[in-house]
Amino acid sequence: MVPNDNPSARGVVLIGMPGSGKSTVGKLLSEQTGFPFLDTDELIESGESQRLIEIISAHSAEGFRKIESAYVQSIQSAGSIISTGGSVCYSNEAMQHLRSLGTIVWLDVSPEVLEQRISDAFDRGVLIEPGTSLAELYKSRYALYEKYAQIKIDGSKLTPQEVVSQICQQLAF
Numbered sequence: 499m500v501p502n503d504n505p506s507a508r509g510v511v512l513i514g515m516p517g518s519g520k521s522t523v524g525k526l527l528s529e530q531t532g533f534p535f536l537d538t539d540e541l542i543e544s545g546e547s548q549r550l551i552e553i554i555s556a557h558s559a560e561g562f563r564k565i566e567s568a569y570v571q572s573i574q575s576a577g578s579i580i581s582t583g584g585s586v587c588y589s590n591e592a593m594q595h596l597r598s599l600g601t602i603v604w605l606d607v608s609p610e611v612l613e614q615r616i617s618d619a620f621d622r623g624v625l626i627e628p629g630t631s632l633a634e635l636y637k638s639r640y641a642l643y644e645k646y647a648q649i650k651i652d653g654s655k656l657t658p659q660e661v662v663s664q665i666c667q668q669l670a671f
């Protein structure tokens with residue numbers, strides 16, 4: 499994990515697997531801190547005027563990763579709560595940019611819990627090969643999330659409010 503060497507950038511960037519709660523927790527954290535909220539999946543959908551699944555089907559998984567990276571690198575809002583898409587970890591450039599905008603918080607949730615939360619990963623637009631399980635995707639992405647994270651929260655047994663409380667505690671908000 500990367501040390502949290504940028505405390506003056508008071509923003510928070512949530513990363514983690516699809517279904518780990520980035521959007522849910524991000525909105526709640528924004529409401530409670532008063533920091534503006536930004537969801538990169540929403541940014542991409544509104545910028546492209548298409549749903550994620552349509553963008554992925556038009557451009558392939560590889561194309562989507564490039565589009566996602568470009569949108570993320572265009573974000574200028576330091577001091578915000580930023581919920582990312584689960585696949586942002588594939589772009590080193592995007593991750594370095596996010597790091598300049600705030601502390602990178604990884605919501606780590608076990609594949610068993612993820613399975614319960616999202617039964618429709620493929621339909622949801624997750625970059626997962628048909629026939630691949632969420633457990634396999636989790637295993638393949640684990641080292642990437644770990645590499646970029648400055649804070650890790652084990653969210654498997656926590657409610658969204660408990661995750662928010664842990665983030666506030668660790669960042670002294």
Ligand SMILES: Nc1ncnc2c1ncn2[C@@H]1O[C@H](COP(=O)(O)OP(=O)(O)OP(=O)(O)O)[C@@H](O)[C@H]1O
Nearest residue numbers: 515516517518519520521522583584615656657658
């Ligand atoms: N701590 C939690 N406990 C129980 N359910 C949760 C928790 N956090 C999120 N959920 C539920 O899990 C589902 C997925 O959550 P959410 O959309 O926030 O995940 P995400 O990380 O933003 O996923 P994606 O990468 O696809 O955008 C939602 O139905 C949400 O209500």
Ligand SMILES: O=C(O)C1=C[C@@H](O)[C@@H](O)[C@H](O)C1
Nearest residue numbers: 516550583584585623624625
């Ligand atoms: O984890 C993933 O592969 C993804 C998660 C979503 O948030 C979207 O960013 C997109 O559907 C890809």
Ligand SMILES: [Mg+2]
Nearest residue numbers: 520521539581
């Ligand atoms: Mg989300």
